[in-house]
Each structure stands twice: as C-alpha cells, then as structure tokens.
Amino acid sequence: MNMARERILQRLHSVTHSHSSAAAPAIRDAEIFANHPGQNALVERFGAKLISLKGEFFRVRDAREAASRVKELLAGVAANSPQVCLCQRHELIDAVVAQEPWLHTHTTPLSQSLPNEDFAQYQASLTAADFLIARTGSIVLNSAAAGGRRLSVLPPLHIVVAAASQAVASLEEAFAQLKNIAPASYMAIITGPSRTSDIEKILVLGAHGPKRLAAIVIENSAVNL
Amino acid sequence: MTEPQHFLKLSAQKAADETHRLKIAKAIATYDAVVGNTKKSQFKNWEEARTLAAQIKDYTLAHLPELLEQFEKNFTAAGGKVFWAETGEEAAEYIVALAQQHNVRKVVKSKSMTTEEIQLNECLERSSIEVWESDLGELIVQLAGERPYHIVTPAMHKTKEEIGVLFNEQLHAPLTTNAEELTMIARRHLREAYITSGMGLTGANFLIADAGAVVVTENEGNARLTMSCPPVHVVVAGIEKIIPHLADLSLFLPLLATSGTGQEITCYNSIVRGPRREGECDGPREMHVILLDNGRSQLYQRERFREILRCIRCGACLNACPVYRTVGGHSYRTTYQGPIGSVITPHYNGFEEFQHLAAASSLCGACSSVCPVHIDIHHLLLENRALASERNAPPFFWKMAMRVFAWAMSRPQRLQLMRRLVRMVQPLAPQRLRAPRMSKKSFREMWRANEYGA
Numbered sequence: 001m002n003m004a005r006e007r008i009l010q011r012l013h014s015v016t017h018s019h020s021s022a023a024a025p026a027i028r029d030a031e032i033f034a035n036h037p038g039q040n041a042l043v044e045r046f047g048a049k050l051i052s053l054k055g056e057f058f059r060v061r062d063a064r065e066a067a068s069r070v071k072e073l074l075a076g077v078a079a080n081s082p083q084v085c086l087c088q089r090h091e092l093i094d095a096v097v098a099q100e101p102w103l104h105t106h107t108t109p110l111s112q113s114l115p116n117e118d119f120a121q122y123q124a125s126l127t128a129a130d131f132l133i134a135r136t137g138s139i140v141l142n143s144a145a146a147g148g149r150r151l152s153v154l155p156p157l158h159i160v161v162a163a164a165s166q167a168v169a170s171l172e173e174a175f176a177q178l179k180n181i182a183p184a185s186y187m188a189i190i191t192g193p194s195r196t197s198d199i200e201k202i203l204v205l206g207a208h209g210p211k212r213l214a215a216i217v218i219e220n221s222a223v224n225l
Numbered sequence: 226m227t228e229p230q231h232f233l234k235l236s237a238q239k240a241a242d243e244t245h246r247l248k249i250a251k252a253i254a255t256y257d258a259v260v261g262n263t264k265k266s267q268f269k270n271w272e273e274a275r276t277l278a279a280q281i282k283d284y285t286l287a288h289l290p291e292l293l294e295q296f297e298k299n300f301t302a303a304g305g306k307v308f309w310a311e312t313g314e315e316a317a318e319y320i321v322a323l324a325q326q327h328n329v330r331k332v333v334k335s336k337s338m339t340t341e342e343i344q345l346n347e348c349l350e351r352s353s354i355e356v357w358e359s360d361l362g363e364l365i366v367q368l369a370g371e372r373p374y375h376i377v378t379p380a381m382h383k384t385k386e387e388i389g390v391l392f393n394e395q396l397h398a399p400l401t402t403n404a405e406e407l408t409m410i411a412r413r414h415l416r417e418a419y420i421t422s423g424m425g426l427t428g429a430n431f432l433i434a435d436a437g438a439v440v441v442t443e444n445e446g447n448a449r450l451t452m453s454c455p456p457v458h459v460v461v462a463g464i465e466k467i468i469p470h471l472a473d474l475s476l477f478l479p480l481l482a483t484s485g486t487g488q489e490i491t492c493y494n495s496i497v498r499g500p501r502r503e504g505e506c507d508g509p510r511e512m513h514v515i516l517l518d519n520g521r522s523q524l525y526q527r528e529r530f531r532e533i534l535r536c537i538r539c540g541a542c543l544n545a546c547p548v549y550r551t552v553g554g555h556s557y558r559t560t561y562q563g564p565i566g567s568v569i570t571p572h573y574n575g576f577e578e579f580q581h582l583a584a585a586s587s588l589c590g591a592c593s594s595v596c597p598v599h600i601d602i603h604h605l606l607l608e609n610r611a612l613a614s615e616r617n618a619p620p621f622f623w624k625m626a627m628r629v630f631a632w633a634m635s636r637p638q639r640l641q642l643m644r645r646l647v648r649m650v651q652p653l654a655p656q657r658l659r660a661p662r663m664s665k666k667s668f669r670e671m672w673r674a675n676e677y678g679a
Contacts, residue, residue: 004518005309008464011522012290015531024284024469025277027476032277034269112506116420116454136479136490148507149453153446153493171475178471185303185502186452189478189494194446197486198362198378199385201255202404207361208412209446209493 029170042134042167049137053192056214067099085124088147110147124157131174132167143186158210163221229581236552259487279599282535292434299437303499313343329423335448336360337428341560357418359447368395374554377540425451429462436471444492458509465534484539484597520573535598542592564592583609
C-alpha cells in the first residue's frame with residue numbers, strides 16, 4: 001500500500017555488511033560515568049544533584065511530615081484560594097493528603113476528563129514517581145502513574161512525593177527495572193525545573209514547564225510501592 | 226544569484242561584521258567552557274564514551290532495515306501509525322492531508338530540524354493552517370521571518386535588545402531587554418497554542434526499536450506540552466534516528482546533552498510509545514510517526530558516506546568550526562549549517578546547488594575531533610570535493626592555479642620565486658584580506674646564515 005516503504009527498505013537491504021553478525025555493544029553506566037554513585041547514599045546524592053539544578057529537595061520521616069511540607073509549599077503559592085493543587089490519584093499521594101485536613105480542602109483529585117482550559121486555574125500539581133535517579137538528580141514518571149501527561153508539566157509548581165526505596169543509582173538501573181512498571185504510553189525523565197538559555201545563553205527557569213520542582217522523599221513509607 | 230554566489234556574498238559580509246563576530250564568539254565561549262567541564266566531570270573517559278556511542282550507531286547501521294521494521298511493528302502494536310516518506314514533499318503532503326482530515330486550523334510545534342528540512346511550515350501555511358513554533362529560539366526566528374541560525378541554538382545571533390524590539394512589535398509586549406521577562410512573554414503567548422491547537426508536531430531525537438518508542442529531548446517543556454495537550458501528535462523523524470534498545474539511552478541522553486549544551490542530561494526527556502492508552506486520562510487520541518528518507522538511503526548505499534548517518538544533531542561541529550564562527554549560520558542558506566550541513570546538504574537538497582559547501586572548510590578537523598559519535602566529518606567534506614570534481618570539470622581558472630601551484634612546489638627555487646612575488650604584491654591587497662607579510666628571507670637562507678644561533 002505504501003510503495004515508499006518498499007522502495008526505502010529495498011535500498012537499505014541492498015547493502016551487505018562485513019561485520020553484521022556482531023552483537024550490539026552493552027552499556028554499563030558504572031564504567032562510563034565518573035560520577036556514578038555505586039549503591040551508597042542514593043537519596044542524598046539525588047537530593048544534592050536536584051538542588052544543584054535549582055530544584056527543591058526535602059527528606060522526611062513519614063507521610064505526616066510529607067504532608068506538612070506539601071502544605072508549606074502550597075501555602076506559599078496559593079494564600080487564600082481554596083483550589084490550588086491538582087493531585088494524582090495514587091496510594092502514596094492519598095496517604096499523604098489524608099494526614100492533613102488543610103490539604104483535603106486545598107487539593108483536587110485529578111478528574112479523568114479535565115479540559116485543557118481548566119488546567120490553567122491550578123497553581124500546582126502533586127504526583128508520585130517511578131524512580132529517582134541518584135547520578136543525575138532525575139525523576140522518572142509515566143502517564144499511568146503520574147495521572148496522565150499534562151499534570152506534571154502544565155501547572156507552574158510540580159511537587160513529587162516518592163519513597164526512599166524508589167531511588168536507584170543510574171538510568172541503566174531504572175531501565176532494567178522498568179519491566180515491573182505497568183506499561184504506559186508516555187514516560188518522562190525530569191531533571192530540574194523547566195529552563196531555557198535561548199536568549200544570549202542566560203539561564204531562565206520556567207520557560208514552558210514548571211518554574212519550580214520540589215521532591216519530597218519519605219524515609220519510611222507505609223505504602224508498599 | 227546562484228547558491229555559490231549567495232554564499233560568497235553573505236559570508237564576505239558576515240566575516241567583515243565585527244559586531245556579529247563578537248556575538249557569536251561570546252555565545253560559543255560560554256558553550257566551550259561548560260562543555261569542557263561537563264566532559265571531565267561526568268565521564269570517566271570522554272574518548273571511550275564516544276567510541277562506544279559510535280560502535281552502537283555502527284551496529285545500528287549494519288541492521289538498519291531490520292531495526293526500522295522492528296520499530297514499526299512495536300509502535301503499530303501500541304496503536305501508533307507509521308508512514309514512510311521517500312521525499313520531503315510526500316511527508317509534508319501526508320501531514321497537510323491529516324490536518325485537513327481532522328479540521329485542524331492551528332498546529333503547535335516543538336523544535337524540529339527535520340520539519341525545517343521538508344519545509345513543513347510553508348506547506349501548512351499554504352493550506353491556511355496556522356503554525357505556532359513553541360521553542361523560545363524557534364519562536365524568535367519565526368517572528369523575525371528568518372531561518373534557524375544554528376541547529377541547537379536557533380536564535381544564537383540575536384541580542385536581548387533585538388528580541389525585546391521584536392516581541393514589542395510582533396506580540397505587542399512591553400519593551401524590555403531582560404531575558405527572564407522576555408521568556409515570560411513567550412510563555413504567556415504560547416499557553417493558548419498548547420491548549421487550543423488541533424495537532425502537535427515534534428521531531429524525534431531517537432527512535433527506539435525494541436520499545437517502539439519516540440524520544441524527544443528538550444529543556445523548556447514545550448515539547449512535552451506539544452505531545453500532551455493536542456488530540457493528534459505527529460512526529461517527523463529521519464530514518465537514521467533509530468537506536469536498538471531503550472537501555473542505550475543511558476549513554477545517548479548524557480552524550481547528546483553534553484555535546485549539545487554542556488548539560489549532564491537535558492531537563493526533559495520524553496519517551497512516547499503511541500497514543501493515549503485505555504485507562505490513561507489524557508494524551509493524544511492519534512499518534513503518527515513519519516519515517517523520512519529524503520536522500521538518506523542513497524547516502525547509506527555509499528559505503529564511504531554511511532557513517533554520516535550516525536549523526537545525532539548535537540551541533541558540536543558547528544560550534545567548533547572556524548568557518549561557521551566566521552561566516553555565521555545564515556550564510557549557508559541550508560537547514561543544517563556548519564560542517565555536518567556541508568556534508569549532507571548536497572545529498573539531500575541537490576548536489577549541483579550545494580557542492581560548493583565542501584570548500585567552506587579549512588580541513589582543520591576540529592569538527593571530527595568534537596563529534597560525539599566519531600564521524601570523520603572533514604574527510605567526508607573531501608569526499609564531497611572529490612564527487613564534485615568527478616561530476617564537473619574544474620573551472621579554467623582553477624586548473625591554471627593548480628598548475629602554477631604544482632610548478633612552484635616542485636623546485637625550491639620556484640617556491641622562493643613565488644615567495645618574493647607574493648611579498649611584492651601583498652601591500653596591494655584590500656585591508657580585510659591582509660595577512661602577515663611574507664618574510665624577506667626564506668627559512669633555508671636563515672638557516673644557512675645561522676640566524677637561529679644553532
């Protein structure tokens with residue numbers, strides 16, 4: 001049906017290669033990267049890296065402490081408006097919100113059918129994550145677990161809540177563990193708040209995505225992730 | 226005017242424009258400093274990392290048709306649609322037809338050089354479809370009615386003062402020269418585009434065969450919004466963008482970021498495997514990937530040129546090139562500028578028109594020395610020169626000049642005669658072409674006179 005397909009593939013197949021049977025070279029992050037953290041102090045390494053990228057990092061003991069951190073962050077952006085933050089529907093997020101009545105009244109669980117226009121009213125979002133990458137300070141999340149694609153990119157403040165057990169050393173490890181994650185259509189590797197240097201190489205935060213990114217990592221999470 | 230005439234005229238103008246030189250020198254000095262640091266701090270051994278990347282790309286090229294078919298199979302199984310386009314026109318026609326079929330009046334686009342290559346914006350606008358460029362640098366050049374100056378930093382040649390005036394005139398924003406305020410003007414201006422566009426258009430930095438995924442690298446978040454909000458997502462990707470495994474990203478994302486901007490990894494990397502799935506609350510209902518050939522498979526068939534298809538479009542060879550730094554990105558009048566552009570443009574856009582770019586090189590090899598996938602760029606420029614002289618007999622003047630050169634170089638006395646001749650006529654050269662004066666004595670004369678005190 002698509003003749004172009006046949007013609008392109010035919011040209012590509014017409015070439016014979018001398019070493020085409022060799023296997024693809026394997027990548028081992030620990031052998032390539034000078035700043036590979038090994039298996040030690042993964043959460044500290046993640047946090048230090050995120051802060052160096054102008055993200056915010058909080059390490060807390062339990063869901064109660066996480067809830068008060070979230071409240072502080074939201075109180076800063078939302079003073080009096082009752083609906084400030086959209087929340088992903090997720091076990092860990094529910095556990096945090098349940099700790100703090102103020103969060104109940106100031107957050108809205110993400111509804112399945114929220115139109116693009118309505119997103120603009122929210123100043124913040126609260127999501128879970130799949131992995132925290134210690135080497136690069138990255139947060140990995142997917143469109144199933146993070147409540148879709150828009151939640152973590154449209155509102156100007158993105159708060160991520162994760163368990164310390166979700167920290168891994170490097171991207172290599174996250175990719176290896178991905179088979180345990182429900183398949184989703186979209187996955188994001190987020191490394192710091194949105195930025196641009198398109199004007200005279202001057203760094204500006206909050207180009208189109210969130211101006212602020214805060215990660216709250218819970219040491220003892222009751223939720224089994 | 227022919228393309229070579231344009232190139233000569235524009236490059237002579239830019240080379241003599243000191244303000245332009247200072248702007249570019251400043252931007253590239255910033256780039257050089259941060260890239261140098263990141264190579265050292267992130268990689269155990271940069272040379273080994275880029276050799277490994279080249280090996281993975283070579284493996285990919287040795288299995289290119291199989292990997293493309295694997296990508297197609299996996300991506301289609303996830304509900305995506307794949308369209309193969311032999312030419313830019315076929316790709317653009319497909320997208321215009323798709324937009325019309327969905328009654329799309331407005332398209333939001335994130336930065337993509339491949340869409341520039343197929344002149345997609347012009348095609349969409351001819352069909353009365355609005356195109357909103359959403360990358361800040363792309364927005365600036367779109368509003369200025371220009372082409373991107375650089376494949377990674379499209380508005381590298383614009384000062385904040387110029388951008389302030391542009392935003393004031395085109396977007397009716399208050400006049401400012403503050404980079405942060407300018408960025409916020411663009412942010413506010415584009416919100417509406419994400420929310421109301423009927424189609425989102427992106428390129429792809431990588432296509433992953435085993436995951437059936439499209440990978441888009443960025444910093445601003447505009448690409449994420451472009452593939453999250455509109456109901457249809459269309460990707461235009463060259464067939465050389467494929468890599469075999471999802472796990473390969475753990476090398477290629479840091480490699481591309483380091484060479485492109487000096488970051489360890491860019492702010493956002495999106496891995497997209499088709500349209501919204503059942504149970505997901507948003508994302509496009511349809512996703513199309515256009516696999517673009519447009520001359521690539523012909524390059525693939527030429528063994529000597531095949532390695533150019535390793536290119537990941539990081540822009541490092543532009544920044545390193547003394548010719549690019551001097552004549553700037555617009556003198557080339559091509560989608561891809563600098564050394565990489567001079568190699569591929571004649572093959573993609575017409576050899577007759579663009580073969581002169583092979584001469585826009587000092588053959589210093591700076592491009593090859595910085596390439597993160599080890600492409601021997603400057604030797605490929607020589608290959609283009611060889612192809613050019615096979616196709617066309619060199620001009621009379623060139624043949625004569627080469628004869629004089631061969632005559633002069635074959636005897637020391639003749640070379641000395643040439644030195645004295647050049648020394649005599651040098652003061653007649655116009656100011657901008659003036660080079661250090663030829664010395665009065667030859668090296669041999671100085672050596673014999675023991676002027677080095679040996």
